[in-house]
Amino acid sequence: MSEENNDISRRDWLRTVAATVVAGSIAGGVLSSCRRGNDDWLPLRADARGEDKNPFDADVIVAALPGEVRCVGCNRCMPCSFGVDIPSMYKAYNEAVRNGEIPASGKDYRNGGGAERCRAFVDRIEEEIGDRHIAHRCAGCGKCDSVCPMKLPIAEQMRSIGRLIDLTREETDSI
Amino acid sequence: MSKTQTIYRRKDDNANGRGKALQLGRRVTAVVALSVMTVYFVMLGTSAALKLKWIASVQIVPVALSVSGSLILFWTVVTLLLGRVYCSMVCPAGITQDIAARLPRMSRRMKLRRGYRHHDAHNRFRYIWLGLTAVSVMAGVSMMLALFDPYGAFGRIMTYLLRPLIAAASGGTVLTGTLAGVVAAAVTLAAIVIVPMKRGRLICNTVCPVGSVLSLLSRHSVYGMDINTDACVNCGLCERVCKAECIDSKGHTVDMSRCVVCFDCTAVCDSGAITYTRRRHRLSIPMLMKVPGARATATLESTGSADNTEKPQAIDRRRFLTAGLILAASPVVASAEKKLRRVMPKEIEQRPTTDTRPVTPPGIMSTRAFLTRCVGCGACISVCRARVLVPSAGEYGASNPLHPMKNYDDSYCRYNCVKCTEVCPTGALKPLTVEEKHFFRTGLANVDTDACIGCGLCAGRCPKGTITMTEREGRRVAKVNHEGCIGCGSCQYICPASPVKAIKVNGLKR
Structure with a gap:
């Protein structure tokens, strides 16, 4: 091959590279058009009025928790219309209280590691009782209260435990 | 090959030392990249995994889609300079294919130690396929890109096959996805394991959009595989180990648009004839000898195919698409030990909701x-x-x-x-x-x-x-x-x- 061919090929090579770069920039520009500006965010924003209140106030939730519950397992409250497995929930809750998984107060909650220690309790009831039958399904209808021989405030306690479950899920699933 | 098995004279005993070093470097980088990607996906959910997110962010399709200018520039320059190093050292699907192709070749049975053969490039097919992919993406239909993106394909294998297996083995609940995901992942896994055993990086050079785009750049790369015809003894070893099937040992050409820069050829050549070096833009032939039917190694006129007399063959798409076995993942149900209850809780019957528009995750633009x-x-x-x-x-x-x-x-x-x-x-x-x-x-x-x-x-x-x-x-x-x-x-x-x-x-x- 002669020198002439060598020169041409190098220039051609440069030309090809330049063409690729130009084509690439055009492609990049087209792809960039997929990116839109911040204007598109407005319709996706929910109502911004009112402060962002924290719906998961640990102090309030923990303060409402009962201690060990004296459920004898008579099953008169069953079957709950909303599917809550009340005796099993009480059994698991009592076990958790004995294990120290349930905080005694807001201070205890914060010092004891937050929602992580309740996670074991939530995992256990999810596995043993099933998500459709745990305490947060309670709607507070109160039919169980009227038949309980131990006069336990079942609906109130189930709702409190349910809020603890929601708080635990919120805190441990978001980290 | 050891010294005692020499059947021809060699000038230099360690003619392919540099080649072997390059191959080792490629293998180490590939293993590290694949490991990091695997660990990242397996550990997703723990806070440690986010430290490894960079391995996903440097993959080419995510770089292109997130229009990350600096990384686009980086990969363009690297490919223009060095060739398709992404395909051998960073691409998780490519590295998996390399492992899958290598495993049978490590056995002692001669039948499994098959070499590769030179094939013509399926340029018409792959560039039309690339064009269709690009047009469909711009029209808003990303299915072709999503299905054939190597990062996405590997991610699906991790998400729908590996993670559920690990979860099942450690006793947790399983199935992070649905049957559709499992089937897609299984077919993909079968494809990238079975196809390379026979045809090497065929997928990379036909349907992979990344491969096709990079081939446009690496076709004219500054560095590439080059066969020195003075030193070449025509043993054909390079052609037999070339998993991209792009080396024509008779014509002494290497198609850089398909070469995945794995350095296997330069590691195996005992004569040191094929090396990774600055590419010449003129034919290198000894003064009086003409190699019949050969074209220049890397002139711009060459389309990457040594024999211009043959027409490019239409790839038998059907064959390698149906080569996948559908592995039915048996769902392992978490054994919920239901204690004996005197009264079972009420099971509320609810049909799954099917009549709503799908809800996207947060953070979308539109x-x-x-x-x-x-x-x-x-x-x-x-x-x-x-x-x-x-x-x-x-x-x-x-x-x-x-x-x-x-x-x-x-x-x-x-x-x-x-x-x-x-x-x-x-x-x-x-x-x-x-x-x-x-x-x-x-x-x-x-x-x-x-x-x-x-x-x-x-x-x-x-x-x-x-x-x-x-x-x-x-x-x-x-x-x-x-x-x-x-x-x-x-x-x-x-x-x-x-x-x-x-x-x-x-x-x-x-």
């Missing part, structure tokens, strides 16, 4: 941009601890399979969680802060007042406080204030109405 950018890698599905993200199976249209959507029947989106937006490498989900997420609407809840039983569970749970109980036709029913609703699904999750949920979240139209 539904259209989300569908275009998502490659279906499943990273967000893997990282979602609430397990509310599931892969779609046609809800977003048949052309957008395996994109994440939310299943609010069995779970709900946690109010303070933005993990899915943190792991998306293509920019389909932009990173959000927790405060931004509190106001980011992904859907709207709607009450079916006929089905609502007025229990008030939804109103008690709504984190934005938008649901109130009102009276309609003498009954107590729920009412949603659409201005505040962000579509988190907490209400739909808890609704106990039978036979269908009375409050459902609809995804947004745009």
